[in-house]
Amino acid sequence: MLVALVSAYLLSNGAVMPIHPGIFLLIFGLLVIGSTAVFVKLGLYRAVVRYVSVRALALVVLGVFVSTLWLWALTRLFSVDMPLSGIVNYGLFALLIIGGSRLAMREMYQRMVSRQKVRVMIYGAGSAGRQLAQALINGEQYQPVVFVDDDATLQSSTILGIPVISPEQVADAIENKHVERILLALPSASRAVRKQILESLEPLNVKVQTVPGMADMVEGDVAIDALQDVQIEDLLGRDPVAPNPKLMAQHIQGKVVLVTGAGGSIGSELCRQIIQQKPKTLVLYELSEFGLYSIDNELRRLAKRHGIECDIHPIIGTVQRRNRIEAVMQTFKVQTVYHAAAYKHVPLVEFNMVEGVRNNVFGTWHTAEAAVKAGVEQFVLISTDKAVRPTNVMGTTKRLSELVLQSLAERSPSTRFCMVRFGNVLGSSGSVVPLFKQQIEAGGPVTVTHPEITRYFMTIPEAAQLVIQAGTMGSSGDVFVLDMGEPVKIIDLAKKMIHLSGLEVRDENNPHGDIEISYSGLRPGEKLYEELLIGDNVVDCDHERICRAIEDFLPWDETAKLLEELDDACQNFRIERLRELLLSAPCGYAPTESEVNDLLWKNGARSS
Template sequence: MRFSTRAIWRPAAADALLVALTWLLAFLFRFSLLRNDAPVNLAQILWISTPLAAVVWVAALAGLGVYRTPWRHTSVPEFKRLASAMIVAALALAAVLLLLRLPNFPRSIVLLHPLFAGAALLGLRLGARILAEGRLTRSTAQGKPLLVLGTLDEAARALQSLRSSKGWQVAALISPNRGEVGRSVQGVRVAGSVDDLARVAQAQGASHALIASEPGSPARRELLLQASDAHLALLTLPRADDWLQSGVSGGGGQAPRQVELADLLGRAAVQLDVRGLSSLLAGQVALVTGAGGSIGSELCRQIARFGVRQLVCIDSSEIAIYALEQEFKARFPELAVRYYTANVREPERLLDLFKRHRPAVVLHAAAYKHVPLMEDDNAIEALRTNVLGTLGAARAATASGAQRFVLISTDKAVNPTNVMGASKRLAELALQAHAAQHPETHCCAVRFGNVLGSSGSVVPRFAAQIAAGGPVTVTHPEIVRYFMTIPEAAQLVLQAGLMGESGNIFVLDMGEPVKIVDLARLMIRLSNKTEEEIPIHFTGLRPGEKLFEELLADDETTLPTPHPKLRVARQAELAPLDLPALQAWIAASSADSPAQIKAALHALVPEYTPQ
């Protein structure tokens, strides 16, 4: 790595001067303070050895990379590097002097000088660091007062990141551990525990609090909820992917960001196999059904990162596919994309599109997913779209020579109590039956829980209710759901397409479930409202709704995969579905009542228990 000459010669010149001065100081100490007789050739010794000492020391410091870091950024790793360089310099200088054999050279200088030089060089860098921190403190003294919430260790990391973030002044620390109250870190005192947050904020005049707990730490979610009771604007430090997306390095001191709903997940974001996904998609044609939806559109965005030759987007909604087209023209102008308005319930249209483009990878996101809407009057529509649509897309993929087909399923397919969940479970079974008959196409399904911010989820509904002044409606105070972010969901689908055997059903380790009422409370507080202003009303469970969702059925076990967050669901052996009979039943059920459809569905999906 090359460095600016100017950036090196100035500190090197200063170090050379210090080494020379401390070399003379060592002689002064040796012969004056210790009252020893100086040799007659002292002037000759100093004339030769002083510049020699400066050259050897600076060469050792430069060789071991001491000048790579400006003095003002000196920290523990730089001090360690400096100490190593000083040892090397002292030994090298001793060796050179031994070879020169200067007459009457006092050997004690070789021991005295490193002490003086080391103290001077360390002091110079420490002084530069103190001066830089003093300037930074003065520059942030006029910033907004900020409270930092977290343990001492977490606060120390946050303070280090906040040093170069302008506009904020850390007024006090708040620790979840009462035993840490009264202690301090980097000159900032722990003024109280979480229960004291409102009092400390008022005393310090702070309107913002920063959550210092690491993403994914067990205490983070609880700390968020406790902190939101104080009616402060909640902030957190940017994630590494925030730095990457904004083009700012982690050392650049990117400003704290507002707390997001994703911070409630209680686990770190899932990291997937980017290299493997690139090898799967680069140079290939990829096709996405339901491409205009929340998951489908994010799948398209993720695919665009991996250098596909062409992306084919299919959706039944004209406005959704138009919005996707406008976005991709602006974000990915060089990407070859085709946009089609087509319904997965039309197998002939699907087959034509698939054969026209010959996709290597098919991601099937098209589905009806709203539980109450699909429960009675629209039960037959759920079967037509979720079951026959899946089967039609899988057959078109096989007929067009696709290598991989991935069905997006749901945790509601496990021990379903509603038509939507039962239809997705039946779609899984139909896909497994198709995969057994057509091994040339790798077919799998991916189950995950609710997606934060997806269309029709509780987040947009809560946001609209809050904007309207409330109330926010929650079905039950104890209802819980597993959540993931939209990018996680899309990446998981891609990852599943890369792994496992045909017919597999993949599930994600989604951490701890989230109480829906906690989600509602946090959204209210993030909107700078209180529950007195925006009340929460409990309306009772809706038709087909469960208090909790499961990712695996009772008769299923899981097997590990190469990815620590992905597992394969293994269910009990079932007789393969008769696919022609399945199609015939759904086609003949148009006039059946919801009760008749549910009874027939129960016969095909034994774990389905209609409410």
């Protein structure tokens, strides 16, 4: 402030100072006291210099303006002949020194810190991109150095001092600006668009991450700078179809609903979707204590957050005990059942044939019989594409479960039975995607069973929504098939995940790559390709991603006889007989191996 005052006075009066030194010091002292009081009031001394913003600079201008007026008042008070140009010069010098010093300090700090930050490219210069850039600039981990946007009006401009380039310039910018990571700031873009962008970035071998979805940010669940790895849904490029509210609510709203296997990946998502349709009561039936505890707590928090009034009852139990599940249905007067409880891991069921049959076939039968006796209106079975021309015990047991319900639909018309068949869901227990992530993080190798193996994939939320909607269509005994989109080669999926992690595949052509892909061979009962239909006889439904399969089934008398023989084989551990029954049943079971894989049987356990 002294420098500003002296400089302004000298510029106004040359080298001559007709003012008495005592008067000058008095004016300077009063100027300092008054200006400091103003600056303190405005909060300029509380502002952290490295975070100086436009608002802080505006306060500096206001403070300097008040200080300049105070100087003019002091010169008039003490009759000092200082021209107006001197007063103005003081204001300009003070603004330059006080505001400029803060900007200089901020720039020096940012330059010093930015050298230690990870240099990132932000793909998307819209609102989310700008918010992300500002958050990263103020943070201590990432330094945004370039924006990418396909909007021609933004290209060649600068935002927050960061240049905006076109998608065609990405490769050059990564090299020239030493970009170490790409952040997708496109929370509202469709998955088809995101897939297209990810495919263009995949060859660059730079780690790609995304900002959270818009819904999560609006809900306040995550912050704009809470970066996430690329979601596998984006690689598939499949946008879910908005659910039909009428179909979603038809058998749920105001009703008593029971979900078996409520703690599993499919069962828990069904519960999340169901509670949003405001049932009167939701009964969670689950054998795993931890799984039941987790989904019960989550649903109670969800209901409280959205103001949903719903009685939630967590029940521990197995579907293999008919009296238990029947007592539950009768006690709570259940109206709708979603039967998701099943053993679905192909090799594990192959190694444990008896338990696979007990849980998947007899568990479904006992639950269905309990539903008939308890007067349940609607019963929906969660089936699988592995039930179509099965090559493994798991798929065969699921097809047998379908046959049981189709027979019961004819025998017991009071309860409406239907089955919904679909393929793999992303993120479920045993899914290949989390396994690949773990293997990549551990440095590899990524294990793929066969170079030609393909699978259908769908997100768990979309699958759950389609299951609920399919359960309202058709008539009792119908089998519904979900449109899973295009099948995906697992080897291509593995390569994309490696590349988008910023790594390279190590093989004969690239011996210095980061992650090796190894082939472990098909597991017992595993198929190269999965199918969704036994025949070609399908009928379209009211939903574009749901169709109804017209398939043959057994009358109840034959089904009951088959169940009796299966029960005897399981009870007496007659594995050879159990295998014969599965082969002779009208399921199309064609095992890939001639030998039995049950671990107890292979290690010497035999029938009693």
